[in-house]
Amino acid sequence: MVKKMTEAQAKEYWKRNLSLMVKLLVVWFVVSYGCGIMFVDVLNQIQIGGYKLGFWFAQQGAIYVFVVLIFIYRSRMAALDREFGVEED
Numbered sequence: 317m318v319k320k321m322t323e324a325q326a327k328e329y330w331k332r333n334l335s336l337m338v339k340l341l342v343v344w345f346v347v348s349y350g351c352g353i354m355f356v357d358v359l360n361q362i363q364i365g366g367y368k369l370g371f372w373f374a375q376q377g378a379i380y381v382f383v384v385l386i387f388i389y390r391s392r393m394a395a396l397d398r399e400f401g402v403e404e405d
Contacts, residue, residue: 319401329400336392340385348378 321329351359356370364372397403 321400321402325400329396329402332396333393336389336396340389344378344382344385347373347381352378 351370352374356374359370359373360368362369394403
């Protein structure tokens with residue numbers, strides 16, 4: 317059973333939720349835009365398996381990081397839900 321939150325609790329819950337989302341979106345932006353576009357020339361000096369690192373981030377790395385961020389968000393939100401008593405059964 318989900319407990320009802322007070323207005324103050326609801327505001328704190330959403331404040332922490334939005335804070336988490338902003339942090340994760342910043343990481344995603346830095347990896348996808350920064351590593352794939354802005355720093356591509358510097359990263360292309362490094363090679364992994366014969367592929368330039370900047371190319372790898374632009375084509376694969378940003379996708380892998382995005383999937384990892386989804387799992388991080390899920391686990392952190394599950395912990396936040398438990399803390400506020402609104403987890404699902």
